[in-house]
Amino acid sequence: MTRAPYAADPAASRGREFSAAVAGLRGQRSAFQRDRDRIVHSTAFRRLRSKTQVFIAPDGDLYRTRLTHSLEVAQIARVIARLLGLDEDLTEALALVHDIGHPPFGHAGERALSEAMAQAGGYDHNAHAVRVVARLESPYCDHDGLNLSWEVLEGMAKHNGPVAAPNWALGEVDRDYPLALGCWPSLEAQVANIADDIAYDNHDIDDGLRSGFLALDQLLALDFVAELWRAVEKRHPNAPRERKLRELVRDQIGVMVRDLVDSTRAAVAGMASIADIRDAGRSLVGFSPAMAVEERRLKAFLYESLYYHPDQVAASERARDVVARLFAAYSQDAASLPAQWRETLPATEPERSRHICDFIAGMTDRYAIDQCARIYGRAPEGLSNV
Numbered sequence: 001m002t003r004a005p006y007a008a009d010p011a012a013s014r015g016r017e018f019s020a021a022v023a024g025l026r027g028q029r030s031a032f033q034r035d036r037d038r039i040v041h042s043t044a045f046r047r048l049r050s051k052t053q054v055f056i057a058p059d060g061d062l063y064r065t066r067l068t069h070s071l072e073v074a075q076i077a078r079v080i081a082r083l084l085g086l087d088e089d090l091t092e093a094l095a096l097v098h099d100i101g102h103p104p105f106g107h108a109g110e111r112a113l114s115e116a117m118a119q120a121g122g123y124d125h126n127a128h129a130v131r132v133v134a135r136l137e138s139p140y141c142d143h144d145g146l147n148l149s150w151e152v153l154e155g156m157a158k159h160n161g162p163v164a165a166p167n168w169a170l171g172e173v174d175r176d177y178p179l180a181l182g183c184w185p186s187l188e189a190q191v192a193n194i195a196d197d198i199a200y201d202n203h204d205i206d207d208g209l210r211s212g213f214l215a216l217d218q219l220l221a222l223d224f225v226a227e228l229w230r231a232v233e234k235r236h237p238n239a240p241r242e243r244k245l246r247e248l249v250r251d252q253i254g255v256m257v258r259d260l261v262d263s264t265r266a267a268v269a270g271m272a273s274i275a276d277i278r279d280a281g282r283s284l285v286g287f288s289p290a291m292a293v294e295e296r297r298l299k300a301f302l303y304e305s306l307y308y309h310p311d312q313v314a315a316s317e318r319a320r321d322v323v324a325r326l327f328a329a330y331s332q333d334a335a336s337l338p339a340q341w342r343e344t345l346p347a348t349e350p351e352r353s354r355h356i357c358d359f360i361a362g363m364t365d366r367y368a369i370d371q372c373a374r375i376y377g378r379a380p381e382g383l384s385n386v
Contacts, residue, residue, distance in 0.1 A: 017145070180278075
């Protein structure tokens with residue numbers, strides 16, 4: 001594959017916060033390949049297997065979790081990167097790590113931590129992800145964090161574009177290791193970001209149909225979906241309906257990826273370096289105007305019919321309560337914390353609350369449920385609705 005002139009180059013990486021003198025002893029890998037491998041081997045990444053994607057603490061084994069979602073984002077992102085001549089390893093690393101800062105129960109847990117941390121600087125899962133890999137996940141003898149390359153930390157920090165007012169978690173890392181928060185990140189980071197949208201736009205439909213929260217008739221009210229469904233039925237008139245639904249989701253992903261690649265190629269025409277990308281003043285990876293309209297309609301449909309479904313809202317509120325009760329219990333009685341967290345608990349605020357937040361944010365759904373049951377004497381009920 002020919003590398004595009006505006007692609008990130010691992011040989012030209014801005015390096016790492018801490019020197020890595022032993023790197024050559026552990027295989028001949030590029031800087032970004034090493035980043036990807038560190039992410040995959042981290043405990044924070046493994047915990048994603050039991051963290052909510054859409055459905056909270058699902059009883060079924062077929063629904064997506066943050067881990068399976070991240071793997072699917074990485075697959076889509078890598079295909080896009082290959083077609084655009086970008087660095088696939090950096091793109092994959094950013095896709096794999098993008099959700100690593102999520103607390104238990106997804107956005108319900110994030111809402112609870114944001115409320116609990118209102119007087120201690122707040123909580124944001126994107127900023128916390130940077131904190132996790134730069135400070136909290138520390139398997140090395142010589143430094144805290146995973147010591148990922150500047151390009152990965154930058155892409156994580158600017159997951160949604162430049163950051164004008166970083167919160168305390170991102171601000172602390174940026175203070176020690178400046179990440180140029182005011183400019184746009186690499187195309188690899190922009191690809192990982194929109195691959196996330198493509199993945200959950202389509203795979204959440206798959207899970208929604210499987211669970212019964214969504215019906216095909218509802219989906220067919222969207223012209224974009226209806227057109228693709230007619231094409232599937234024409235190609236496979238005698239196939240079982242379930243197989244045709246999987247085919248529909250695959251076709252939607254393919255159409256969105258092709259549109260994205262064509263639109264992005266046009267946007268970066270004439271760009272001669274990664275500096276041109278950073279100085280462009282806008283995101284260069286995106287859909288055509290027509291596809292952008294369809295994608296917004298699809299996303300609005302998912303919010304109305306799936307994410308804000310009354311059963312989902314009720315389960316999310318119960319999950320939010322679990323996290324809120326855990327934060328209250330640890331704040332009021334340090335003895336409730338495990339020994340390693342209790343022994344390092346700061347005595348003053350806001351550090352004390354931030355320490356407790358770090359502990360809770362790292363929990364899986366299952367562990368949070370178990371801890372709530374241990375502290376309060378009974379397991380929370382009604383969290384799973386599938």
